[in-house]
Amino acid sequence: MPLAATTILICAGGACISAGEETVKQALEKEIQKYALNDVVRVVETGCMGACSLGPLMVIYPEGVFYQKLTPQAARKIVEEHLLKGRIVKEYLYKMPTGEVIPEAVEKLPFFAKQVKIATRNVGYIDPMNIEEYIARDGYFALGKVLKEMSPEQVIEEIKKSGLRGRGGAGFPTGLKWELTRKSKGERKYIVCNADEGDPGAFMDRSVLEGDPHTILEAMAIGGYAIGANQGYIYVRAEYPLAIERLNIAISQAKEFGFLGENIMGSNFNFDIEIRIGAGAFVCGEETALIASIEGKRGQPRVKPPYPAQSGVWGCPTVINNVETFACIPPIIIKGADWFKNIGTEKSPGTKVFALAGKITNTGLVEVPMGITLKELLYEIGGGSSTGKKIKAVQTGGPSGGCIPSEYFDTPVDYESLQKLGAIMGSGGMIVMDEDDCMVDVARFFLEFTVDESCGKCTPCREGTRQMLKILNKITSGEGTEEDLEELEHLASVIKDTSLCGLGQTAPNPVLSTLRYYRKEYEAHVKEKRCPSLKCKQLIRYVIDAAKCVGCTACARVCPVNAISGEVRKAHRIDNEICIRCGSCIEVCRFGAISKVSP
Ligand SMILES: Cc1cc2nc3c(=O)[nH]c(=O)nc-3n(C[C@H](O)[C@H](O)[C@H](O)COP(=O)(O)O)c2cc1C
Numbered sequence: 001m002p003l004a005a006t007t008i009l010i011c012a013g014g015a016c017i018s019a020g021e022e023t024v025k026q027a028l029e030k031e032i033q034k035y036a037l038n039d040v041v042r043v044v045e046t047g048c049m050g051a052c053s054l055g056p057l058m059v060i061y062p063e064g065v066f067y068q069k070l071t072p073q074a075a076r077k078i079v080e081e082h083l084l085k086g087r088i089v090k091e092y093l094y095k096m097p098t099g100e101v102i103p104e105a106v107e108k109l110p111f112f113a114k115q116v117k118i119a120t121r122n123v124g125y126i127d128p129m130n131i132e133e134y135i136a137r138d139g140y141f142a143l144g145k146v147l148k149e150m151s152p153e154q155v156i157e158e159i160k161k162s163g164l165r166g167r168g169g170a171g172f173p174t175g176l177k178w179e180l181t182r183k184s185k186g187e188r189k190y191i192v193c194n195a196d197e198g199d200p201g202a203f204m205d206r207s208v209l210e211g212d213p214h215t216i217l218e219a220m221a222i223g224g225y226a227i228g229a230n231q232g233y234i235y236v237r238a239e240y241p242l243a244i245e246r247l248n249i250a251i252s253q254a255k256e257f258g259f260l261g262e263n264i265m266g267s268n269f270n271f272d273i274e275i276r277i278g279a280g281a282f283v284c285g286e287e288t289a290l291i292a293s294i295e296g297k298r299g300q301p302r303v304k305p306p307y308p309a310q311s312g313v314w315g316c317p318t319v320i321n322n323v324e325t326f327a328c329i330p331p332i333i334i335k336g337a338d339w340f341k342n343i344g345t346e347k348s349p350g351t352k353v354f355a356l357a358g359k360i361t362n363t364g365l366v367e368v369p370m371g372i373t374l375k376e377l378l379y380e381i382g383g384g385s386s387t388g389k390k391i392k393a394v395q396t397g398g399p400s401g402g403c404i405p406s407e408y409f410d411t412p413v414d415y416e417s418l419q420k421l422g423a424i425m426g427s428g429g430m431i432v433m434d435e436d437d438c439m440v441d442v443a444r445f446f447l448e449f450t451v452d453e454s455c456g457k458c459t460p461c462r463e464g465t466r467q468m469l470k471i472l473n474k475i476t477s478g479e480g481t482e483e484d485l486e487e488l489e490h491l492a493s494v495i496k497d498t499s500l501c502g503l504g505q506t507a508p509n510p511v512l513s514t515l516r517y518y519r520k521e522y523e524a525h526v527k528e529k530r531c532p533s534l535k536c537k538q539l540i541r542y543v544i545d546a547a548k549c550v551g552c553t554a555c556a557r558v559c560p561v562n563a564i565s566g567e568v569r570k571a572h573r574i575d576n577e578i579c580i581r582c583g584s585c586i587e588v589c590r591f592g593a594i595s596k597v598s599p
């Protein structure tokens with residue numbers, strides 16, 4: 001690896017690439033060339049640094065200066081000022097919501113200061129396509145340690161002692177899963193990495209695969225050694241082409257370096273990894289459906305038991321772990337179970353990566369110790385509401401999760417506490433909602449997703465979720481009745497109790513949690529035919545305040561259905577029989593004369 005006085009890490013994660021990272025990098029490299037700085041400045045493209053809403057972004061080391069919202073012009077200025085003259089370019093530093101520009105060093109930014117990075121420790125810091133950079137940060141040291149110094153039983157014991165729980169949703173103890181699989185009888189065993197990541201809004205697994213693929217290979221090899229498997233599969237969705245490309249590169253590099261293949265590091269342990277590409281069905285993330293899909297069959301769940309630990313891929317004992325779970329394994333082996341246990345809470349040790357999305361200032365990925373409160377997560381790290389309106393609720397756990405109202409934001413984020421509130425940790429998706437979000441509509445949105453994604457194998461999920469959606473559509477269009485609310489609850493409990501797999505068993509959660517905390521909103525829709533958040537189109541009207549309207553005609557000109565009439569310089573009117581509630585008129589009215597009302 002060449003040594004350089006200055007290293008520029010430029011984020012090449014999906015969000016930054018979409019925001020124009022490539023042109024920024026080209027401008028940067030051209031300018032570096034122009035001033036003949038190639039020998040002293042190194043530009044490294046990394047995986048997602050987490051602060052996706054600020055991209056394209058880069059960090060200049062050794063100073064650790066964080067530049068955001070970059071353009072090719074910004075890149076040129078940074079070379080001329082920062083690299084040549086040693087002057088920080090203030091206009092591209094991070095600005096606080098107050099406009100204040102304080103922190104220059106990346107670790108002082110509020111977004112990063114409270115984070116503790118274990119699973120994403122290398123993401124955003126190394127070139128994911130260079131195995132030497134991974135090795136330089138202790139990469140493959142844990143694999144060497146287990147092969148040279150530990151028996152498979154000792155590895156399992158260490159993971160058990162660490163208290164690591166599966167990050168794929170259910171929080172099952174990883175060490176116990178490995179032990180059960182090791183003890184299962186079988187000629188061959190397999191280890192599988194679940195990189196299906198289907199929750200809307202979640203992208204932490206993709207970020208690890210794209211930003212630090214070697215950590216997954218190393219962890220799978222450690223797991224293979226522990227349970228007695230010589231073959232691993234990574235099941236990754238086809239929508240993640242960059243992750244697939246980087247995994248393929250990492251696999252061939254690891255083989256070249258003798259970290260995969262026969263007699264790894266001179267031991268008698270052989271281990272190989274193959275990639276299996278999924279077509280993107282949400283249900284294929286469910287472990288038995290995933291196994292069927294790996295075997296080339298239709299991706300549908302089956303009854304458990306037998307569990308994969310007893311009968312998994314090709315009927316052999318199999319461990320299936322999530323990407324983030326695997327990413328925690330090498331540091332646990334190197335630093336020890338006690339180190340890991342000291343982070344987080346007693347029952348939920350370690351950290352969790354969350355994808356912050358929705359009405360929050362700092363959208364992106366954050367890794368925090370378990371036990372952090374929702375308030376700290378959403379306000380101190382997330383920067384609070386992005387709309388200026390009060391945050392009303394946060395939806396955790398994706399379509400299997402629930403909505404937590406702001407009154408409960410002092411709750412620590414751990415598996416048990418979230419479950420008590422009727423939500424779940426899930427894979428770590430967090431969607432923030434403000435006062436403009438209708439909770440009945442939110443429940444409808446998630447249920448629509450599960451209806452689409454139900455594989456149809458069992459009746460309660462296939463038919464029941466459809467019936468629930470029908471009722472929610474009725475309610476949001478003002479045709480719901482009080483009996484419908486009872487029917488929703490009844491259907492929810494039947495579907496939860498009788499569905500075959502986790503998809504159906506958890507599909508009613510968003511409806512149940514919103515009914516629990518926002519029943520008044522449901523009742524307003526049903527009894528008063530009113531949507532308090534002014535969201536449900538069929539329950540709102542657009543009106544023009546004659547006292548404020550100056551008759552500028554701007555609204556009438558944008559209305560796509562000619563629903564607005566009135567003479568120039570005279571108050572206008574909206575015909576709500578014609579209006580399709582597109583909202584264009586509100587946006588163009590400069591006098592604040594148009595508003596929504598319900599009913
Ligand atoms: C419908 C459904 C979708 C799932 N999708 C995923 C997924 O995308 N990634 C994942 O790791 N686990 C997913 N799971 C959980 C897996 O079945 C399994 O519990 C997990 O991969 C085990 O790994 P862990 O113990 O490391 O969490 C899903 C479960 C269900 C019911």
Ligand code: SF4
Nearest residue numbers: 456457458461501504
């Ligand atoms: S619960 Fe839904 S997704 Fe799961 S097997 Fe039944 S129909 Fe398929």
Ligand code: SF4
Nearest residue numbers: 559579580582583585
């Ligand atoms: S909401 Fe859309 S359709 Fe309705 S009056 Fe305004 S511009 Fe026209």
Ligand code: FES
Nearest residue numbers: 011013016048052
């Ligand atoms: S993609 Fe660049 S910070 Fe997330």
